[in-house]
Amino acid sequence: MxxxxxxxxxxxxxxxxxxxxxxxxxxxxxxxxxxxxxxxxxxxxxxxxxxxxxxxxxxxxxxxxxxxxxxxxxxxxxxxxxxxxxxxxxxxxxxxxxxxxxxxxxxxxxxxxxxxxxxxxxxxxxxxxxxxxxGIPIIKVIRESLQANNIFEIMGIINGTTNYILTKMSEEGRSFESVLNEAKELGYAEPDPTSDIEGFDPMFKLSILSTLAFHTRVHVENIYREGITDITIDDIKYGKELGYAIRLLAIAKKSGQEIQVRVHPTFIPLNHPLAAVRDSYNGIFIRGDAVGNLMLYGRGAGxxxxxxxxxxxxxxxxxNKHDHTYSTLCNCDWNQEKVYFNNNWETEYFIRMT
Structure with a gap:
């Protein structure tokens, strides 16, 4: 034994x-x-x-x-x-x-x-x-199941605290402050919730996922970050009228040698699988050139x-104690100069005027 x-x-x-x-x-x-x-x-x-x-x-x-x-x-x-x-x-x-x-x-x-x-x-x-x-085995999936793929997009809800807050605001019409206090009482949010609500937690996670997916070291400094503290009930209401849900998304895209990585509140269509990810659950959407679209869903904390x-x-x-495996990055930034981090990306915007 x-x-x-x-x-x-x-x-x-x-x-x-x-x-x-x-x-x-x-x-x-x-x-x-x-x-x-x-x-x-x-x-x-x-x-x-x-x-x-x-x-x-x-x-x-x-x-x-x-x-x-x-x-x-x-x-x-x-x-x-x-x-x-x-x-x-x-x-x-x-x-x-x-x-x-x-x-x-x-x-x-x-x-x-x-x-x-x-x-x-x-x-x-x-x-x-x-x-x-x-509990979602996302790292094993990327490292051990998708080797045949060039992954060119990851989009996910990878912070349970903010997803719980946005879900309750959307479904119960409550304010950000009210739901945040409840999340603290339930243990979903830390006494100091800054890392979650300001997007630092998903920023760290996106750095790890995009590094593995793109075989390129993606530092946290390369990631645009914005939290959910400015989201209001009006934003959520207008989004529903337009057919969208608001989620704090972690987004990584690679096209050729260009990479964009960002964490921010996003409108997503109500019929998109990620729009159905509620409460403190996580969901991660991946696109690869061979496998096509994948989505993993489950409890992201606890x-x-x-x-x-x-x-x-x-x-x-x-x-595997005599045969440990390591990332394909060779533990250095040897290929860093071959990629370009685009921090000037284009997207559609929602502007609320009061």
């Missing part, structure tokens, strides 16, 4: 979801995959904090070295979020020959080259399926959907 010892960095909602899935489905995973995954240590800020589940406190630690320097731990899963100290923790783990699984979209978007080159140099893996769209993606990465990493 193969036992894989792992360490968890962070024990918030996502870390808790991963731990519960591993604990409750240990025997199922063993029967299906032939491996037992054991959580040996969990990094937390406060060991004495009261938690929502019963857990052996001996596996909790507030010292990162207990995980990244433990020779028995071969895989580290990171749920801290943000750039630092997550970046330094992950780099240390990779340099100590430990594969890393992360849901950290900002870290991947901003430091992908450094992290993946470090993983390659140390012959370990870097897995990040959960960094985009929660402890269990995100935990599902993380555990899938953990299992794949364990089963």
């Amino acid at each position: 193969q036992v894989i010892n792992i360490g968890l960095l962070g024990f918030g909602n996502i870390g808790l979801g991963v731990y519960e899935i591993l604990k409750n489905k240990c025997e199922e995973l063993y029967k299906r995959e032939g491996i037992r995954i054991k959580v040996k240590k969990i990094l937390v800020r406060d060991i004495s904090k009261k938690r929502s589940i019963d857990i052996d406190k001996s596996i909790l630690t507030d010292k990162i070295t207990d995980i990244v320097e433990d020779p028995d731990i071969s895989l580290v899963a990171e749920f801290i979020g943000g750039e630092e100290p997550a970046r330094q923790y992950i780099l240390t783990a990779l340099k100590n020959k430990k594969t890393v699984v992360t849901a950290n979209k900002e870290l991947i978007a901003r430091h992908w080259t450094e992290l993946e080159s470090t993983a390659r140099e140390n012959r370990v893996g870097l897995y990040y399926e959960a960094s985009v769209a929660g 402890a269990l959907p995100t935990g599902s993606a993380i555990i899938s990465d953990i299992i794949n990493a364990c089963l």
Whole structure:
């Protein structure tokens, strides 16, 4: 029997979801995959904090070295979020020959080259399926199922918070502020919702998706970003009259050597599949030259959907520990000068005059 010892960095909602899935489905995973995954240590800020589940406190630690320097731990899963100290923790783990699984979209978007080159140099893996769209396996689809395609368009709803807000505004006629407060109460929005409502969260995710789809490093600085804070009930009402729904879309297009990447509120026809994506769900529309049109739909956030993606990465990493795969970018910007990022794109506009 193969036992894989792992360490968890962070024990918030996502870390808790991963731990519960591993604990409750240990025997199922063993029967299906032939491996037992054991959580040996969990990094937390406060060991004495009261938690929502019963857990052996001996596996909790507030010292990162207990995980990244433990020779028995071969895989580290990171749920801290943000750039630092997550970046330094992950780099240390990779340099100590430990594969890393992360849901950290900002870290991947901003430091992908450094992290993946470090993983390659140390012959370990870097897995990040959960960094985009929660439980939707969009990264695996692009990397493992669409290799025969030149992808020339991605258009998606990849932030559940803003989609929940726009859905409630549209269906219940409520103001932005009213629905935002409800979203905070329900846990769909953070106490500081800036990353979501101003479009930073989908910007990081679009950087990752467009980089993979176009085989070209798309930095966050290349992406136009606009949030939903200026959307009013009148905008939604007039859109319906014209046959449109408003969604915060992440859009990436490639034509020849020209790329445009943008995140902003968009009118989409009511009969378009993305117009039917409601509440906190995500939907991603892809166009490839061979496959044609594809759409993936599902829960884009939450402890269990995100935990599902993380555990899938953990299992794949364990089963392929001697044969990790990496992106086709060669961990450098060697082809960057061959493309042109068009920030002067043309589109139709809706102008409301009051």
